[in-house]
Amino acid sequence: MGFERAGFKTIWANDFNADACKTHENWSTAKVVCGDVAKVDATDIPDADIMLGGFPCQGFSLSGPRKIDDSRNVLYKHYVRIVKEKKPLMFVGENVKGLLTMGGGTIIEAIVEDFSQCGYNVFYKLLNAKDYAVPEDRERVIIVGFRKDLNITEFEFPVPRNYRVTMREALKNIPEPEPDEVCNAPYSSRYMSRNRKRGWDDVSYTIPAMAKQVTLWPGSPDMVKLDKDLWKFGDNGVTRRFSWREAAAIQTFPPDLEFYGDLTSKYKQIGNAVPVKLAETVATHLYGVLSNRLRDGKKRKTN
Template identity: 70%
Template sequence: MAKESKKLPYTAVSLFAGAGGLDLGFERQGFKTIWANDSDEDACATHRLWSDAEVVCEKIEKIDFNTIPESDAIFGGFPCQGFSLSGPRKIDDSRNTLYKYFVKLVEEKQPYVLVAENVKGLLTLGDGAIFEAIVADFESKGYKIFPQLLNASDYGVPQDRERVILVGFRKDLHVEKFDFPEPLPQKVSIYDALKDMPEPLPEEVCDAPYSSRFMSRNRKRDWNQVSYTIPAMAKQVPLHPSSPNMVKLGKDLWKFGDNGVTRRFSWREAAVIQTFPPDFEFVGDLTSKYKQIGNAVPVKLAEAVASKVFEKLNECLRQNNNEELEQAVV
């Protein structure tokens, strides 16, 4: 007799969840996060504002995996600071090993599918050896891994943001091919995203001094373009399009234009560029809000990936049920 069809939505456990950009995107496409974890107290509090998942605020290495529920999927945007191209890249950075807890949980719980996200720099750290080791670790636990570099701007996100996405299906599902979402025909511009946004309050905008690092390159794009990447550090957030153009003085040296007022995106504008809903609230002070926003997976990028994962998972489970039914009849 065939197994009963899986009741939707699919359940999910989310590691390194932050404010929940990845989770929110997947929830819009047939997945329900039932348990989430992060070590940032403000991010956990933000997650609790919009989801009804059990959110455990603790370092992953201190959590008893027996307390984590079984689920159909496990997500994780594991910490990327050690991999990032925007800062120092160290092969022996301790944060580079946190993904191993993700691997361990996948091994113990054996969900149907896993989805991991990280920065583009992961592909080239250690001449690609780190990336290959991560893929091999997941595959050794019984999963077929499909990696792809995606730019969020191709999926309705008004921002250039290249990220590595790993989708893994349990090998007994016999998935030999997985198609990532096709880019949308048109990009969403900064104007499209922010045209209805009110002028921010002064306390919503980081007004810290501009560092030499900030002044080392152009930080402004026009209304009809997509934004530069929204980072986690408030001081490095790009300039609002109303700011005067930056002027190049020499190699790695720019200055602000003279006509107009120069300001960064407000935290609310940065959140909308990350495709969080305009009324989405973040817990914490200004620095913390920018950090949570910059660390998040853009909601619409997550949603695009989730739609394909949902489609493939439905296909696999339906096929497996049909095969079992045929065997039972025989």
């Protein structure tokens, strides 16, 4: 969605999650293929100037077990396979912060090398969404590759902005949620092991994909620390998690976008997504880089 806002046109998409596919079809005119990417034949994918891929990150995440041999960690190979065959002008990948330290840095080095062998100059950087008009503390690795015949050997990522969007601003037009829009599952010992609430004039903690781990609405009472890795909810007020609509607003989705599936599925889709405004910032920057390079190349040919 962020790339569409920046001027690109999505023509083909793939996801394994049926609800995510239906949600995508709800805002896009792209052909959406729902199924395992490992079974997708690259020849069935239309040619495009740019390819986007968010390969699974569970095996790389700092918030869970980190295993070099996690089967999900090799799914990026299918992204490499498709990029190699389709040869877009550039590609973009996104993953969690843990990717940079996994295996002492060997995983990110392997990813860069694989794409380089496909004919791309590859750049990556850890960006925080809160620096790009997203009211959320969300660090993600952005990987960008330019086809080597474009001769882009240096690349700078978008510069962080000098202001922050707060939850007060982001949620000001979001209505009080209905009971069925908020996860009311029991709070686990893991959940209660740290503070889960930030105030209205701050940015949110990272929106997770698991409904039970979604952090607290900023109008909740402050949590109180009892001991190391042990907190309790405050008194004198209503304590609740973000509703799925509030979580979507934090991720900078438009307020009128409807997500398909049950409540758990909606939270999962939202938490797994790249914040729209972060994607838009990166896309706008790349649009300028690509446009300038193609214009320069055309001038050279006509001189």
